[in-house]
Amino acid sequence: MKKALQYIVPVLLSVLLLWYLFKKVNFRDAMEIISHGVDYWWIVAAMIISVFSHIFRAMRWRIQLNALDIRTTMMELTCSVFGCYAMNLVLPRVGELWRCSFVASRSKAHFTIVAGSMMAERLMDTITVLSLTLLTFVIAGQALLSFMETFPVGAGIVRFLYSPWLWICMAMIVLLVWWGLRKYRNSPMLVKIRKWSAEIWNGFYAVVKMQGKWKFLLLSVAIWGCYYLQLYVAFYAFDFTRGLCHESGMALGFLPCLVTFVLSSIGMAVPSNGGLGPWNIAIMFGLAIYGVPDVEGAAFSILQWSGQTVMLIILGIFTAVWAGVTSHGSGLHKYGKLV
Numbered sequence: 425m426k427k428a429l430q431y432i433v434p435v436l437l438s439v440l441l442l443w444y445l446f447k448k449v450n451f452r453d454a455m456e457i458i459s460h461g462v463d464y465w466w467i468v469a470a471m472i473i474s475v476f477s478h479i480f481r482a483m484r485w486r487i488q489l490n491a492l493d494i495r496t497t498m499m500e501l502t503c504s505v506f507g508c509y510a511m512n513l514v515l516p517r518v519g520e521l522w523r524c525s526f527v528a529s530r531s532k533a534h535f536t537i538v539a540g541s542m543m544a545e546r547l548m549d550t551i552t553v554l555s556l557t558l559l560t561f562v563i564a565g566q567a568l569l570s571f572m573e574t575f576p577v578g579a580g581i582v583r584f585l586y587s588p589w590l591w592i593c594m595a596m597i598v599l600l601v602w603w604g605l606r607k608y609r610n611s612p613m614l615v616k617i618r619k620w621s622a623e624i625w626n627g628f629y630a631v632v633k634m635q636g637k638w639k640f641l642l643l644s645v646a647i648w649g650c651y652y653l654q655l656y657v658a659f660y661a662f663d664f665t666r667g668l669c670h671e672s673g674m675a676l677g678f679l680p681c682l683v684t685f686v687l688s689s690i691g692m693a694v695p696s697n698g699g700l701g702p703w704n705i706a707i708m709f710g711l712a713i714y715g716v717p718d719v720e721g722a723a724f725s726i727l728q729w730s731g732q733t734v735m736l737i738i739l740g741i742f743t744a745v746w747a748g749v750t751s752h753g754s755g756l757h758k759y760g761k762l763v
Contacts, residue, residue, distance in 0.1 A: 457723035466661035470654040477650035484643035491634035496531040510740025513698040684710030
């Protein structure tokens with residue numbers, strides 16, 4: 425049941441959010457925009473930039489693995505990242521397990537050690553998203569709050585954010601969690617949680633102490649810079665988003681793109697097939713803050729998501745072929761079809 429829910433819920437969530445998306449917009453109008461109002465060269469450029477983000481991610485992960493005395497080739501790491509994201513299109517979150525299994529088998533390392541380094545890497549991504557979210561609220565918080573107040577639910581959320589009861593409830597929750605951790609600290613569940621937290625911390629602390637940590641941070645900037653740049657480049661594919669880049673007071677579109685980018689990054693945290701559904705709605709919401717109608721925002725999100733998905737499929741096929749040719753008892757045949 426647990427595994428069934430793990431795979432079925434993301435699919436159902438994607439279907440539900442897509443139903444909401446197409447109920448909210450006229451699909452024919454969106455397809456009309458995609459058919460006649462797009463400069464596709466910018467979409468191709470965004471697809472190419474996405475490949476570099478995966479390569480930089482492999483380079484960053486290699487620094488961590490070297491610090492753990494796990495040696496593998498750059499090509500193996502790059503293909504493990506390609507295959508990971510391609511597999512997540514079909515089975516959300518399974519790509520990470522395959523990625524660690526592939527690298528562990530190729531490098532003859534323990535799976536748990538490789539998985540710990542990957543979890544530390546994901547923790548770094550989480551910190552980056554939280555930092556970008558904070559930066560966005562500092563720079564564009566007023567625009568975001570003003571837009572939310574146009575909806576009844578959004579206005580209620582804004583009032584709740586400014587309510588002292590929010591902070592009182594948060595303080596009570598913190599105290600309750602602290603009390604529970606102390607009272608039941610020897611329970612099997614909490615023992616497992618402490619062990620898991622210690623492994624994550626050790627993996628993250630290794631990043632701080634390892635050689636090449638500044639290169640690690642530089643590659644982190646390069647990864648997220650590519651993520652941002654591929655969305656910014658896509659802005660030039662449509663007239664309505666290109667206008668945001670040219671209007672005065674919009675900082676050449678960097679600010680609208682930043683808001684949209686952060687919201688879409690948060691949307692990717694929702695378990696779904698390749699972000700389908702939550703990512704699209706987050707993009708629409710971000711563009712709507714700057715006056716882009718829902719149908720145009722839907723057209724933008726559909727085409728941009730489709731371009732990135734096509735690139736992931738191409739990279740997944742490349743990975744399957746390359747791994748099949750170079751496999752020497754690595755056990756990759758178990759996962760070849762899934763890639």
